[in-house]
Amino acid sequence: MILGTFARHVLLSTLVMVGFAAAPALAGGPDDEALSLGSAPVQSPQTGSELRLFVEGAIGIGELHDNAGNQFLRRVSIDFRYLAPLAPGWRAVFSDRLDAIKPPDLGADTVTNSLREAYLSWQAGGSTLVDVGRVNLRYGPGYGYNPTDFFRDNSLRTITSLDPLTWRENRLGTVVIHGQHLWKDGSVSLAFSPRLDDAPSQNGLNPDLGATNNRNRGLLVLSTRFSERLSGQLLAYEESGPQAGVGASGTVLVSDAITAFVEGMRGREPSVLSRTLGAAQPLMTRNRLAAGLTVTVAGSLSLTGEYEYNGFALAAADFAALGRSQPSLQTAYVQTALQRQDLASRHAWLVYVTQKDLGLKNLNLTALARFNAGDNSWLGWVELRHHWDQFDLALQLQQQGGDDATAYGKIPVWRSGRLVASYFF
Amino acid sequence: MKASLIIFVALALRQGLAVAGPAAQDVLAASDAIRNPGRSFSVTVTLTEFQAGKQVDTSTLTSYARAQEQGGQFASLIRFVLPARDAGKLMLKNGNDLWFYDPATKASVRLSPQQRLMGQASNGDVVTVNMAKDYRATLLDEEEVQDGERRKRKAYKLSLAATASDVTYPSIEIWIDAENNQPLKARFFAESGRLLKTAYYRRFQQQLGAERPTETVIIDGLNPQSVTLLRFSDYSARPVPETWLHRDYLPRFQPE
Numbered sequence: 001m002i003l004g005t006f007a008r009h010v011l012l013s014t015l016v017m018v019g020f021a022a023a024p025a026l027a028g029g030p031d032d033e034a035l036s037l038g039s040a041p042v043q044s045p046q047t048g049s050e051l052r053l054f055v056e057g058a059i060g061i062g063e064l065h066d067n068a069g070n071q072f073l074r075r076v077s078i079d080f081r082y083l084a085p086l087a088p089g090w091r092a093v094f095s096d097r098l099d100a101i102k103p104p105d106l107g108a109d110t111v112t113n114s115l116r117e118a119y120l121s122w123q124a125g126g127s128t129l130v131d132v133g134r135v136n137l138r139y140g141p142g143y144g145y146n147p148t149d150f151f152r153d154n155s156l157r158t159i160t161s162l163d164p165l166t167w168r169e170n171r172l173g174t175v176v177i178h179g180q181h182l183w184k185d186g187s188v189s190l191a192f193s194p195r196l197d198d199a200p201s202q203n204g205l206n207p208d209l210g211a212t213n214n215r216n217r218g219l220l221v222l223s224t225r226f227s228e229r230l231s232g233q234l235l236a237y238e239e240s241g242p243q244a245g246v247g248a249s250g251t252v253l254v255s256d257a258i259t260a261f262v263e264g265m266r267g268r269e270p271s272v273l274s275r276t277l278g279a280a281q282p283l284m285t286r287n288r289l290a291a292g293l294t295v296t297v298a299g300s301l302s303l304t305g306e307y308e309y310n311g312f313a314l315a316a317a318d319f320a321a322l323g324r325s326q327p328s329l330q331t332a333y334v335q336t337a338l339q340r341q342d343l344a345s346r347h348a349w350l351v352y353v354t355q356k357d358l359g360l361k362n363l364n365l366t367a368l369a370r371f372n373a374g375d376n377s378w379l380g381w382v383e384l385r386h387h388w389d390q391f392d393l394a395l396q397l398q399q400q401g402g403d404d405a406t407a408y409g410k411i412p413v414w415r416s417g418r419l420v421a422s423y424f425f
Numbered sequence: 426m427k428a429s430l431i432i433f434v435a436l437a438l439r440q441g442l443a444v445a446g447p448a449a450q451d452v453l454a455a456s457d458a459i460r461n462p463g464r465s466f467s468v469t470v471t472l473t474e475f476q477a478g479k480q481v482d483t484s485t486l487t488s489y490a491r492a493q494e495q496g497g498q499f500a501s502l503i504r505f506v507l508p509a510r511d512a513g514k515l516m517l518k519n520g521n522d523l524w525f526y527d528p529a530t531k532a533s534v535r536l537s538p539q540q541r542l543m544g545q546a547s548n549g550d551v552v553t554v555n556m557a558k559d560y561r562a563t564l565l566d567e568e569e570v571q572d573g574e575r576r577k578r579k580a581y582k583l584s585l586a587a588t589a590s591d592v593t594y595p596s597i598e599i600w601i602d603a604e605n606n607q608p609l610k611a612r613f614f615a616e617s618g619r620l621l622k623t624a625y626y627r628r629f630q631q632q633l634g635a636e637r638p639t640e641t642v643i644i645d646g647l648n649p650q651s652v653t654l655l656r657f658s659d660y661s662a663r664p665v666p667e668t669w670l671h672r673d674y675l676p677r678f679q680p681e
Contacts, residue, residue: 035642081529
């Protein structure tokens with residue numbers, strides 16, 4: 001009996017040991033199924049030229065302020081980017097976008113072409129580079145506001161979406177002679193942007209050099225990587241006349257799931273109101289700042305919060321007073337800030353959210369909310385986008401909050417919905 | 426009660442006693458050398474994603490990997506080739522210095538390791554990570570395991586514990602062929618002990634001077650119905666300059 005019990009225990013323990021040893025090693029059902037799957041056909045990438053071409057169509061409806069009726073919104077766009085190697089070390093880049101928008105933006109043509117980039121680039125040994133032509137030189141880690149992006153003003157001919165990433169995609173480059181030298185943990189670059197025209201053009205098909213090259217400008221940038229977790233940039237900017245500025249930015253990996261960024265500038269230039277008024281523009285020395293955090297949480301959700309400050313903007317009380325005394329000037333002031341991709345408010349906040357594979361593979365959510373601390377107006381924008389192999393379909397919803405005397409309340413369409421379809425060739 | 430005690434003892438024995446055999450760290454290093462060419466190289470990666478056995482997505486990347494002098498890890502610059510929507514986008518990984526660059530927006534964005542895990546590029550880590558440099562290996566067992574081609578292979582089972590705090594996977598279990606050190610299967614765990622991924626290395630072919638796996642099957646730990654196949658082709662030994670691994674170079678990168 002005792003022997004029988006012992007034998008059963010030996011048998012049981014042997015089975016347990018064999019079982020535990022074997023179970024993880026010998027793949028069961030789910031692994032077997034996975035191992036029977038075969039790869040898609042291999043397509044070796046082309047080297048040499050690079051072409052990105054897509055067409056996009058959008059239809060939607062927008063509700064105007066004060067029950068003034070609805071607008072039928074339509075847009076067709078062709079977006080083209082071509083990169084061609086010309087000889088060892090040499091390449092040419094051409095990037096263009098054509099938008100037909102109905103109804104057009106205030107003062108703009110129905111059809112607007114944006115010649116974003118057209119330049120020649122030369123590299124010597126991968127560490128020294130020279131660009132000549134219209135180049136999109138964009139700086140700053142901020143999501144919604146980039147104080148160190150010194151070439152941003154007047155660079156946007158059309159606004160096709162409220163997503164700041166789209167603004168970056170659609171903007172005009174600046175004609176420059178740009179040189180850069182890179183080393184292991186850093187780089188230095190110098191850009192000179194000459195004056196080529198007087199003022200922005202209202203002609204939709206004009207290359208609009210007057211928007212980006214209406215004065216002589218220079219920018220010196222020093223970038224360095226202090227460690228794997230910390231990198232920064234120092235910038236010095238000067239333009240013809242007494243206007244100048246210095247800037248700095250940094251990004252840091254705070255933890256496995258958090259990155260932080262900050263960028264700021266101190267400059268001597270006219271205030272936003274002075275620019276709106278034109279004529280004699282007294283200069284002032286003020287700061288701009290953007291700082292934020294991006295947190296990634298389980299389920300492919302990324303949340304970014306950003307604080308924005310513009311010392312050149314009107315204080316809340318002055319903005320409100322302007323609205324009471326000169327509403328049309330207040331509207332022009334907001335328009336000036338928008339054209340310069342500057343803040344109309346002294347203080348503002350941005351929340352930016354992305355969620356990949358929202359309940360369905362390749363269904364992505366992007367949402368943003370902007371809060372204007374000066375007048376408590378706000379703007380919300382949500383996009384649900386589904387990717388197929390060469391085709392995207394997106395639903396975009398937007399809404400503003402705030403009356404006519406607020407910055408976001410001045411956008412004529414206060415609520416809208418759009419369906420956007422894109423085809424990639 | 427007695428049965429429970431015996432189970433406990435059996436488990437304790439299994440977890441506590443290292444199996445006599447070759448030095449685990451040496452086996453792991455030999456296996457690393459099979460997965461990774463010991464020099465800078467480029468390779469085309471074709472990713473095929475499946476849900477419940479149905480193909481739901483494909484993409485193609487080119488990975489340029491540089492063996493770093495310090496730490497012995499690879500730094501990589503990944504260029505998206507297909508689908509057309511993503512063509513030209515770049516992902517830089519130099520330790521924890523992670524950047525994503527989109528040529529359309531001209532924006533270089535610093536990523537956290539968790540953000541990078543959201544994308545398919547992170548699956549490449551399962552393949553190129555140099556485990557012997559960042560993990561302490563313990564030989565748990567010598568056992569028969571089913572490989573990626575569903576054949577039984579005699580393998581060393583190693584338990585790997587991270588020696589660095591900034592690795593993507595704090596612990597790994599890996600099965601390595603006892604005869605030729607080929608990696609066969611690995612299970613990647615989170616800090617909590619949760620299984621994140623299971624990888625099978627298969628289709629061993631002569632590439633850059635050694636028999637290397639040219640396909641990896643990755644099974645999601647949370648959702649085993651989610652499977653990604655990585656096919657490696659066009660292996661090429663090539664210099665990858667250090668300046669390529671700087672975020673300021675990303676707008677300049679041109680495939681050769």
